Every structure is written in C-alpha cells, then in structure tokens.
Amino acid sequence: MKAAVLNEQPGELIIENLTIDKPAPGEVLIQVVGAGLCHSDLHFMEGIFRTTLPMVMGHESAGIVQAVGEGVTYVKPGDHVVACLSIFCGQCHQCLSGHPYRCANPKATSRDKGAPSRLTRSDGSPVDQMARLGGFAEEMLVHQNGIVKVTEDMPLDKACLIGCGVTTGFGAAVRTAKVEVGSTVCVIGAGGIGLAAIQGARVAGANKIVVVDLSTSKLETAGIMGATHFVNASEVDDVVAAVREITGGGVDYSFEAIGRAQTVRQAFDMLNVGGTATVIGMVPSKDVVELRGIDFLQEKKIQGSMMGSNQFRTDIPRMIDMYLNGRLLLDEMVSKTIQLEEINEGYELMKAGEVARTVVTF
Ligand SMILES: NC(=O)c1ccc[n+]([C@@H]2O[C@H](COP(=O)([O-])OP(=O)(O)OC[C@H]3O[C@@H](n4cnc5c(N)ncnc54)[C@H](O)[C@@H]3O)[C@@H](O)[C@H]2O)c1
Ligand SMILES: [Zn+2]
Ligand SMILES: [Zn+2]
Structure with a gap:
C-alpha cells in the first residue's frame, strides 16, 4: 500500500x-x-x-x-x-x-x-x-x-x-479551559486548531471572541467560525495592547495555537485579572517562555492542553x-x-x- x-x-x-x-x-x-x-x-x-x-x-x-x-x-x-x-x-x-x-x-x-x-x-x-x-x-x-x-x-x-485538530481546539476551549458563558476570549493563530478553539468558545457561549493571525484570509474564516473581533498581527505594533483595547482590559481566556514562545507570552500578557492562558501550540523544546512574576498576584494562570x-x-x-x-x-x-x-x-x-x-x- x-x-x-x-x-x-x-x-x-x-x-x-x-x-x-x-x-x-x-x-x-x-x-x-x-x-x-x-x-x-x-x-x-x-x-x-x-x-x-x-x-x-x-x-x-x-x-x-x-x-x-x-x-x-x-x-x-x-x-x-x-x-x-x-x-x-x-x-x-x-x-x-x-x-x-x-x-x-x-x-x-x-x-x-x-x-x-x-x-x-x-x-x-x-x-x-x-x-x-x-x-x-x-x-x-x-x-x-x-x-x-x-x-x-x-x-x-x-x-x-x-x-x-477539532478535538484539540474545541476541547481546549470546552474541556481544558472550560470557557464560561458571557466571557471574553482571544485565540492566537487561526489554523485548524485555532479555528476549532474559536468554535468551542462560541458553543460555550463566550461573548467577545478575538482572533489574532497574520493572514487576512484566516481572519475571514475565523469570522465564519464565530470570532467577533479581529487583529492582524502583521498590521499592529503591539498585539497585546490591541486585544486589551478591544476587550476593555484583557481577556478571561486566551489560547495559543501556534507553538512559539513569543505568542505564548502574548497569551499570558493579554489576560484580565483572574484570566487563564491555555497553550495548545507545540513550543520547541529548547525554547523558554518568560513571564512577569508579579502577574500571579492577580491570579492569572497558564496551563497546557494535550489533545483538548x-x-x-x-x-x-x-x-x-x-x-x-x-x-x-x-x-x-x-x-x-x-x-x-x-x-x-x-x-x-x-x-x-x-x-x-x-x-x-x-
Ligand atoms: N496540544 C496538542 O495536543 C496539539 C494537537 C495538535 C496540534 N498542536 C499544535 O498546535 C499548533 C497549531 O497547529 P495548526 O495545525 O493549527 O497549525 P497551522 O499552521 O494550520 O496554523 C497556525 C496559524 O498561526 C498563524 N501564525 C503564525 N505565526 C503567527 C504570529 N506570530 N502571530 C499570529 N498568528 C501567527 C498562521 O498564519 C496560521 O494561521 C502547532 O504547534 C501544532 O503542533 C498541538
Ligand atoms: Zn495534530
Ligand atoms: Zn492508560
């Protein structure tokens, strides 16, 4: 065969x-x-x-x-x-x-x-x-x-x-993070995994769903999946500031669906007080993610998700x-x-x- x-x-x-x-x-x-x-x-x-x-x-x-x-x-x-x-x-x-x-x-x-x-x-x-x-x-x-x-x-x-892809992205939203009704969400990376995470957030009843990607066509597809707000990372200087502005202070749930230390950091930095960042992307084993320690005082959390x-x-x-x-x-x-x-x-x-x-x- x-x-x-x-x-x-x-x-x-x-x-x-x-x-x-x-x-x-x-x-x-x-x-x-x-x-x-x-x-x-x-x-x-x-x-x-x-x-x-x-x-x-x-x-x-x-x-x-x-x-x-x-x-x-x-x-x-x-x-x-x-x-x-x-x-x-x-x-x-x-x-x-x-x-x-x-x-x-x-x-x-x-x-x-x-x-x-x-x-x-x-x-x-x-x-x-x-x-x-x-x-x-x-x-x-x-x-x-x-x-x-x-x-x-x-x-x-x-x-x-x-x-x-769908089990992973959808599951990351509904099973790993347990997105709440009325919450604000951001998904970074709108490939197969990110698009499924957006759908999970929509089905779970999220209010605002922000999507970040470098490609206009991906952002358009994300809109069909349920994203409500769009950030083209190739057109803004500061992705975190853009998401904070759209959501009036940050998101309750963020998802990294790319696999890069830099975007994992963005996912954590865009959280509102008490928010949770879920890392789905496979970050290269040699790469280290740096976070600001003081953010933990605001009960911000970061977790991985394996296959949703x-x-x-x-x-x-x-x-x-x-x-x-x-x-x-x-x-x-x-x-x-x-x-x-x-x-x-x-x-x-x-x-x-x-x-x-x-x-x-x-
Ligand atoms: N945790 C798990 O169990 C699990 C399961 C499956 C896949 N994955 C991982 O999830 C990740 C995503 O997989 P995929 O198949 O959706 O990939 P993909 O290549 O289809 O999608 C990645 C998306 O990220 C966008 N992107 C790239 N760099 C960006 C940046 N700097 N800012 C914003 N957007 C950017 C691309 O335009 C693309 O739309 C991969 O690392 C994959 O290995 C993890
Ligand atoms: Zn896979
Ligand atoms: Zn077993």
Whole structure:
C-alpha cells in the first residue's frame, strides 16, 4: 500500500509502497478515506522535534474497517471509524482518573519490542507510524483503543479533521479551559486548531471572541467560525495592547495555537485579572517562555492542553452530531482537497499560511 514516509529530518515526505501486517490481537486494519494535514507533522518534517525514522506521517485520519484481530469486539469490517492519537489502555492511573488522553501505559496498546513491525519495506526493514497511527497512507493498522466508531451519515473526508485538530481546539476551549458563558476570549493563530478553539468558545457561549493571525484570509474564516473581533498581527505594533483595547482590559481566556514562545507570552500578557492562558501550540523544546512574576498576584494562570483533554470515544460522536446539526462547522475549515502524491505541496501551502486545513482523499 502507498504511504508518505519521512526518511530524514529535516526532510520531505516520499511516497513509498509498504507492506502492512495482518491485525494482531487487539488491532484493527483500516482503509483510509480522508487524512487532514496538521502542523504537528510539519514540526517533525522540519526537524524541530526529533523522532524515530523512517516513519509514515499523519495522525488525523478516518476510514473503514477492513479486518480485525483476535479479541476485537468493538468494531467489525465495514464500520466507519475516526482515529485519534490519544490511545488509552483503560487501566492506568491516568485512564482511570478520567484522563485517558494522558495514558501512562502506551506499551499496553503497542506491539512488543521484538515483535514484527506493523509496517515494513520490501527488504523486510521496519517503518514506524507517526503517533502509532501513520495516517498518510492507504491503510492504517492501529490498536482498537485508538479509534471510535462513527455514524455512516458522516462524510469521512470531514470526519478526519475531528481526529486531531477539532478535538484539540474545541476541547481546549470546552474541556481544558472550560470557557464560561458571557466571557471574553482571544485565540492566537487561526489554523485548524485555532479555528476549532474559536468554535468551542462560541458553543460555550463566550461573548467577545478575538482572533489574532497574520493572514487576512484566516481572519475571514475565523469570522465564519464565530470570532467577533479581529487583529492582524502583521498590521499592529503591539498585539497585546490591541486585544486589551478591544476587550476593555484583557481577556478571561486566551489560547495559543501556534507553538512559539513569543505568542505564548502574548497569551499570558493579554489576560484580565483572574484570566487563564491555555497553550495548545507545540513550543520547541529548547525554547523558554518568560513571564512577569508579579502577574500571579492577580491570579492569572497558564496551563497546557494535550489533545483538548479529550475523552474521544464519547466526544467525537457528539461533535459529529453537532456537525450534522449545523452546530459545528467543518466544510468551511477545508481550504483544499489533494491526492497523497501532492502532500509536500499541501505542507508548502500550510507554511505560506494561506490554508485552514488541507485534506488528502483516497
Ligand atoms: N496540544 C496538542 O495536543 C496539539 C494537537 C495538535 C496540534 N498542536 C499544535 O498546535 C499548533 C497549531 O497547529 P495548526 O495545525 O493549527 O497549525 P497551522 O499552521 O494550520 O496554523 C497556525 C496559524 O498561526 C498563524 N501564525 C503564525 N505565526 C503567527 C504570529 N506570530 N502571530 C499570529 N498568528 C501567527 C498562521 O498564519 C496560521 O494561521 C502547532 O504547534 C501544532 O503542533 C498541538
Ligand atoms: Zn495534530
Ligand atoms: Zn492508560
């Protein structure tokens, strides 16, 4: 089967023909229908974060079950599923205390060291899977606890977006930060994640939702998602001052959806007294974020959000229902649909900052 492989860091993706194993006990083989381009893959392609190589990239995919391994009762061939990298064991302290997205026992849902690789090249050498999914491929072989069954009414080329970007952004607003009715919000960065955070804030009942981005087209899309006020960071000298002016003193909730120390600092500095900044972006591990200590006296808070603090087996079917009822917008988030062979061009468009989400269809 065809898959997009990262062989060096930094590096582009190469389309290769790989062999995919049969499902082992607990595993599910999926025919991929749609795969979204998330910025996290780009961080690895640019070498900002290190990983094992070679690796099939992609972690935002949806498809149809083809075969299941021994002991799999959750799905059967023909079922429609969305994959999520928050693969849970269901038995560790994190899983059992209501935080399955922080599962502390990934071994329980992975193949044993020394077992045959799920993916191999024709010479038998192993190929890894991004986030244990490897979604930029015609087929995915994953643990059953990394998928959720969804209704067949849901188009899979839209459902894939919920696998990472929408779960992460929407969840950051409603689950991690718990945005309150009538509050003021600012989202910095209006890519797939930021646009979903804006939607989460809208659904949660926020009053003012300010969006900050460098691109006019992104700001326009953010308006469709529910943003009420707009700051083009390339046109103002001081983003924090602009947001403070719009909100009359700062926001109750800010979200950083880019992954830069400088914008994390902005997210904290634009808070009103008692406000909370939530960092969603993946900030390079070598970068340090500096904050003014005195701000803590005003009960300002800063926190991270991992995959929107999701419980995806229940969250994703709900979000799909919201899409089918017109409450969650996904069609408007897709700027472009491409073929797997065009994946590097898709990432070039993301770097240029002109597309919301690009989706590979198979
Ligand atoms: N926390 C998690 O679990 C999690 C999950 C998925 C993705 N992420 C991370 O979230 C971040 C966003 O991902 P994405 O797919 O939405 O990326 P994206 O590239 O689609 O969007 C980023 C946006 O930020 C804007 N931007 C860039 N620099 C800016 C600046 N200085 N000021 C204002 N706007 C600026 C760009 O124009 C773009 O619209 C990435 O770091 C990604 O790795 C984190
Ligand atoms: Zn992602
Ligand atoms: Zn666990």
